Amino acid sequence: MTTKLSAAALPTITTAATPAYDRATLTAGIVHFGVGNFHRAHQAVYLDDLFATGSDHDWALVGAGVRDADEAMRQKLKAQDWLTTVVEQEDDSSAARITGAMVDYLRPGEASAIIDKLADPAIRIVSLTITEGGYYIDPASQKFDPAHPDIAYDAAHIDAPKTTFGLILAGLIRRRAEGTQPFTVMSCDNIPGNGHVTQNAIVGLAKLVDPSLATWVKDTVAFPNGMVDRITPATSPREIGLLADNFGIDDAWPVFCENFKQWVLEDNFPAGRPALEKVGVQFVDDVAPYEHMKIRILNGGHATIAYPAGLMDIHFVHEAMENELVSAFLTKVEQDEIIPVVPPVPETDLGDYFALCQRRFANPKIGDTIRRLALDGSNRQPKFIIPSALDRVQRQQSVNGLSLVSALWCRYCYGETDSGAVIEPNDPSWARLTAQAKLAKSDPKAWLAMTEIYGDLAANPAFIAAFTNALTTLWDIGTKATLERYLADQL
Known part of the structure; x- marks a missing residue:
């Protein structure tokens, strides 16, 4: 017997913690774009904890959809009064909690309603989790791409934009016209300097609309940098079933995650903050050291294990x-090549941090998939792997491990595992990646010809040589034997 999640059902639920505050006292202070699993396991959980202290009830969340696919999430959450069940899991424990920090979710495609909400003086923060690929960044230069068709459309239709950045800018334009203080724009995505990247995107779009508007945005709108961390897999029927079986709760879109969570933010919120x-x-005053540590060691570690595991059908x-x-491959690449080029982090031992990452990756309760880690390599490799490789070649240091990570990604994008099983498309640019991977089977340089991904690294002789050797070896002897050779320092 299960209980369908709803506000009315909360008093009857005894298997999960429920909101320790009166949700009727909440009022919106934050509009959030990208109401996915990570947001609901991270920012929404922190706010739920804060509201339980009895304070800051004027900082509730309003979700905002942009993609047509967001409507499915919206409908499921609406049917359960915007509540979410979060199941936090470790090796020896599982605990469920129901969060109530969200009070509304604006329908995707209804730009006028979203802009109206953004113009509301009660909204003082606009936050984002739109994934690394959602920022219109040129992969090689890591700069905003003003020529992207989506951006060009919004610049020409700023009163009815379609992108997250267009909607945010339209909201700022309204606030400027009405004399309302700008809200703070807070990215919660895994991007180095995510505040700066978000600022560049919105200022870049504003330049296309009106240069004076761009100057106003740059001078008056705050974009704090932040580092966020919590391993949060995608929800599948498996998780929905586990929640029903173990906790007796019928939630259409629960979130399963680890116990660990971390959030480091620059304190730059002129309009106020919870x-x-x-x-x-x-x-903190400077998030950059924490970002570098997390993105290179944790996210880089995910990329390191994703492709060999995928090729071996794990x-x-x-x-x-x-x-x-x-x-062992993860440990060697991290200790030999990644960690040595990570700048120091205040009061943090990088070796201890990596050991924590290893324990988190090994958590069997999470059910995180290799396919999720391997997703969207064309956007993730330039942020998680290539910067470490570039740092090393600039120091004339070995890149045998990092070049093998890149070669494994290439081999994965060929579209079949070592056993011959088909790898279904797993990247927005899958067709192009597969075509280049097939060319690279006989000519490894064809993969590095994607300079929009590899940038200056594509022309570095040391990286070219190491990558060529790694990819050739993968095709000659397979993933397992190549890893064995690398671990024996024979690659």
């Missing part, structure tokens, strides 16, 4: 960590 320091958010991340070759 007192998130009360619930564990760390406010399904779950914890299973990859149980594989001696994959786990």
Whole structure:
């Protein structure tokens, strides 16, 4: 017997913690674009914890959809009064909680309603989790691409834009015209300097609309940088079933995640902010060291295990960590090549941080998939792997491990595992990546010809040589034997 999640059902639910505050007292202070699993397991959880202290009830969340696909999420959450069940799992424990920090979710495609809400003086923060690929960044230069058709459309139709950045800018334009203080724009995505990247996107779009508008945005709108962290897999029928079986709750879109969570933010919120320091958010003057650590060690580590595990038909991340070759490969690449080029982080031992990452990756309760880690490599490799490789070649240091990570990505994009199983499309640019991977089977340089991804690294002789050797070896002897050769320092 299960209980369908709803506000009315909360008093009857005894298997999960429920909101420790009266949701009727909440009023919106934040509009959030990208109401996915990570947001609901991270920012929404921190706010839920804060509201439970009895304070800051004027900082509730309003979701905003942009893509047509967002409507499915909206409908499921609407049917359960915007509540979400979050299941936090470790090896020896599982605990469910129901969060109530969201009070509304604006329908995707209804630009006027979204702009009206953004213009509301009560909204003082606009936050985003739109994935690394959602920022219209040129992969090689890591700069905003003003020529993208979506951006060109919004510049010509700023009163009825379609992108997140167009909607944010339209909201700012309204606030400027009405004399309302600008809201703070807060990115929660895994991008180095995510505040700067978001600022560049909105200022870049504003330049296409009106140069004076761009100057106003740059001078008056705050874009704090932040580092966010919590491993949060996609929801599948497996998770929905586990929630029903183990906790008796019928939630159409629950979130399963690890216990660990982290949020480091620059304290730059001129319009005000919730007192998130009360619930564990760390406010610092400079987020960059924390970002570098997380993106290169944790996210770079995910990329390191994703492609060899995928090629060896390993399904779950914890299973990859149980594989001696994959786990040893991760350790060697991290210790030999990634960690040595990560700048120091205040009061943090990088070796201890990596050990924590290893334990998190190995958590069998999470059910995180290799396919999720391998998703969208064309946007993730330039942020998670290539910068470390570039740092090393500039120092004339070995890139044998990082070039093998890149070669494994190329081999994965060929579209079949070592056993011959088909790898279904797993990147927005899959067709192009597959075509280049097929060319690279006989000519490895064809893969590096994607200079929009590899940038200056594509022309570096040391990286070219190491990548060529790695990819050739993968095709000659397969993933397992190549890892063995690398681990024996024979690659």
